[in-house]
Structures are given as structure tokens and as C-alpha cells.
Amino acid sequence: MAAAFKIGNFDYICQHAALVVCPLLGSEEGIMPTCYSRNVQLGSQIIFQPATCFVHIAALGMTSIMLYHVRSKYTAVGRKEIVLFFYMYMFVELLAIFLDSAIIPTSHAVYPWFTAVYAGAIAALYWCILMNGFVGFQFHEDGTPMSLWFLRLSSLAVWGICFFVAIATFKGYAGMAFDKPIGLYITYLIFPAVCAVIYIVSQLILVIRTLDDRWVIGDLIFLAAFYICGVLLLLAFSVKICDSVSHYIDGVFFFTLAMLFTVMMVYKYWDSITKEDLEFSVGSKLAVWEVKDPLMAPNAEYYEDDTQSSYRGAGGSLVGGYNGNQYYGGSAGQYQQSQYGGAGYGGNSGYGNYGNNSHY
Numbered sequence: 001m002a003a004a005f006k007i008g009n010f011d012y013i014c015q016h017a018a019l020v021v022c023p024l025l026g027s028e029e030g031i032m033p034t035c036y037s038r039n040v041q042l043g044s045q046i047i048f049q050p051a052t053c054f055v056h057i058a059a060l061g062m063t064s065i066m067l068y069h070v071r072s073k074y075t076a077v078g079r080k081e082i083v084l085f086f087y088m089y090m091f092v093e094l095l096a097i098f099l100d101s102a103i104i105p106t107s108h109a110v111y112p113w114f115t116a117v118y119a120g121a122i123a124a125l126y127w128c129i130l131m132n133g134f135v136g137f138q139f140h141e142d143g144t145p146m147s148l149w150f151l152r153l154s155s156l157a158v159w160g161i162c163f164f165v166a167i168a169t170f171k172g173y174a175g176m177a178f179d180k181p182i183g184l185y186i187t188y189l190i191f192p193a194v195c196a197v198i199y200i201v202s203q204l205i206l207v208i209r210t211l212d213d214r215w216v217i218g219d220l221i222f223l224a225a226f227y228i229c230g231v232l233l234l235l236a237f238s239v240k241i242c243d244s245v246s247h248y249i250d251g252v253f254f255f256t257l258a259m260l261f262t263v264m265m266v267y268k269y270w271d272s273i274t275k276e277d278l279e280f281s282v283g284s285k286l287a288v289w290e291v292k293d294p295l296m297a298p299n300a301e302y303y304e305d306d307t308q309s310s311y312r313g314a315g316g317s318l319v320g321g322y323n324g325n326q327y328y329g330g331s332a333g334q335y336q337q338s339q340y341g342g343a344g345y346g347g348n349s350g351y352g353n354y355g356n357n358s359h360y
Contacts, residue, residue: 008182013189017234017251018049020099020115021188023106024170025178030106035242037250039102048102051249055256056100059093062260066267076274078135078142081151082267085128088155089263092121100252112170119188120163126195127158129266133199136206136273162187193231200224203269216272223265230258 003011014022014031023030039048047053067086073079095118098104104111131151135142165183168176176183203220207213233241238251 008180008185010181010185013235016236016238017255019252020096020118021166021184024112024115025181025184027179033238033250035239035247035250037242037253038247046102049100049250049252052253052256053097053101055253055260056093056097059256059260059263060090062264063090063093066264069271070267073271073274078132078270078274080143080148081132081135082270084148084151084155085125085132085266086263088121088125088128092118092125095121096256112167116163116166116170119166119184120159120161123162123187123191124155124159126192128155130195130199131155132270133202133206136203136210162191196227207273211273213272216269219265219269219272223262223269226258226261226265230255230262233258 003009003015005012010019010022010025011031013019014025015034018033018036022033025031037049037051039046040050041047063086067083070076070079070083070086095114099111099114099118104114128151131154135147140147164174165176165187168174169178169181169184172178200220200223204217207216207220234251234255241254242250
């Protein structure tokens with residue numbers, strides 16, 4: 001019998017979507033989904049949600065590419081803050097591979113602990129993107145130790161609180177219970193949705209009030225559309241999709257894919273609103289400077305021969321070659337002959353020939 005939707009209750013949600021927390025809620029056996037994806041057997045290991053696992057692996061690869069491009073923009077606003085968001089997303093996807101696929105079996109003693117870590121990481125991820133949304137308002141200088149450590153410590157605090165709520169719900173600690181998961185409902189479902197809404201609204205305000213370019217609003221529209229479609233496909237159409245394709249995929253697959261597209265639009269939006277100051281950028285690519293001044297161009301007339309020195313009779317390194325003969329042609333020698341008697345310092349006229357009494 002299908003359960004009715006109730007705030008604070010996972011029965012309806014878990015019957016429509018195979019979430020990682022569902023085997024730990026409702027009863028000691030968990031809540032079984034109405035329809036879920038087929039599993040495959042690899043050797044002695046049974047892999048659940050194989051198509052979703054491929055999306056998780058693709059998400060790790062795409063996030064690595066986005067991280068590379070973000071880190072290459074050395075002077076962009078909020079670069080270090082958004083990098084933390086992508087690292088946290090990779091951590092969430094890595095955990096999801098082990099939990100969605102049941103590589104860590106749901107009956108294993110460590111499954112509740114890994115699921116609690118995952119639930120806390122989800123909340124911390126949404127908190128991180130929310131804080132990144134306020135970086136553009138410049139309430140404080142981005143990239144400074146104060147900004148980075150506030151983001152790190154606050155995300156760690158959010159993770160710690162949500163981790164405790166999750167594990168206490170699974171284990172029955174601190175007055176919580178798996179059959180009354182109101183606290184987990186708030187931290188796992190309500191809190192991320194609130195953070196996503198505040199982030200989108202704050203970015204719309206930022207674009208309208210401070211930016212001249214309105215095209216980036218399109219990125220925000222696509223971001224919101226992917227997020228909303230993912231949630232609807234997971235909660236409203238998962239069973240219909242699963243029945244229509246003979247249990248090969250379900251709503252979890254499309255939700256995971258939509259979240260990947262959402263994160264890609266986060267990167268696209270951030271890349272569109274940040275401009276790198278090339279004057280102070282230092283990259284791995286060497287800058288190629290083209291000389292436009294004709295005086296700096298190589299020319300045989302101004303060639304300086306530095307291959308030899310005048311030491312012990314070798315050629316000189318003067319402009320135009322040794323004694324300037326290449327530069328002045330023959331004019332230098334003619335000038336010396338006219339001034340010093342045709343033989344320079346060694347002739348019979350001028351200052352040469354100390355044996356004669358011409359001048360002394």
C-alpha cells in the first residue's frame with residue numbers, strides 16, 4: 001500500500017526513490033522502494049544501480065576538468081572558495097559510488113556510519129555553495145585566510161551537526177529513532193533545498209544590481225531548471241520511469257545526472273561572472289610577446305658580432321665587427337689616412353715614427 005506524503009516522514013519518498021538512507025529508516029528492515037533498478041553481478045559482487053554508478057564516475061571526471069579550469073584563473077574572484085565546493089562534490093560522488101551500488105552492503109555494520117558521513121557531506125556541500133553565493137557581494141575580501149577558514153570551519157560544523165543527527169537517527173541515540181526521523185528529514189531534505197533556493201535568489205540579485213551583463217541570468221535559469229527537474233524525476237516520476245524501461249534505470253539515475261548538470265551550470269555561471277586580471281595573472285602558459293618596434297628587429301646593418309673577442313689578436317666584439325669596418329665600409333680607413341699620413345700611427349707623418357724628428 002502506497003504511503004501518503006507527510007512532512008517529516010520518509011515512507012512516501014523511500015517508496016518512490018531508492019535513497020541510501022531508506023534501508024535504515026521506518027523499521028529494522030528499512031523501507032523498500034516500489035520499483036528500483038536492476039542489479040548486475042560481477043564475479044561474487046552484486047552491483048546495484050549500475051547505470052547510476054557510471055554517472056557518478058563521469059561526475060568525478062567532469063569535476064576534475066572543471067577544477068583544472070577554475071584553478072587556472074589565478075586572479076578570479078572567489079576562486080579558492082569555489083574550489084572547495086568542487087572538492088566536496090567529488091567527495092560526495094565518491095561516497096555515493098559505494099553506497100548506491102551496495103559495494104558496502106546495507107546489512108554491514110559500517111553502512112550506517114558511511115551513510116551518516118554521506119548525509120552530513122550533502123548538507124555541508126549545500127552550505128558551501130550558499131556561502132559561495134555571498135562571496136560576490138564582497139562582505140569581506142575573498143581568498144583571504146579569514147574568508148577561507150570561515151568557509152572551511154562552518155562547513156565542517158554543518159557536517160558535524162548533520163552527521164550526528166543521521167547516526168543518532170539510525171542508532172536511536174539522543175532520543176531519536178529510525179521510525180521518527182524528523183531531524184534527518186530536516187537536515188537531509190529541507191536544509192539543502194533552502195540553501196539552493198537562497199543561492200539562486202542571491203545570485204539573481206547580484207546580477208541585476210551589480211553586473212551589466214544580463215546573459216548570465218540564462219545560466220541561473222538552466223541551473224534552477226536542472227535542479228527542479230532532478231527533484232521531480234526522483235520524487236514524482238521515478239516509479240513510472242522504472243516500470244516503463246523494465247527496471248533498467250529509475251529516478252535515481254536521472255536525479256544524479258541532473259545534479260551533475262546543475263554543478264556544471266554552477267561552474268558555467270561562476271566562469272561567466274568572473275573576469276581574470278591578466279596584469280597580475282601567473283599561469284603555466286608562457287606569455288608570447290611580439291616586438292612591434294622596427295628598431296628592435298634583427299638587421300645585418302646593426303649586427304653585433306659577439307662570437308669572438310679581441311683577446312690575443314682575435315676578432316673584436318665591436319658594433320659592425322672588428323674596428324667597425326663592416327659598419328663604416330672603407331670610410332674609416334680613408335679618414336685615418338687623411339688625418340695621420342696614410343699610415344695611421346705608424347707612418348712618417350702624424351705622431352708616428354719616433355726615430356725621425358718630424359714633430360719632436
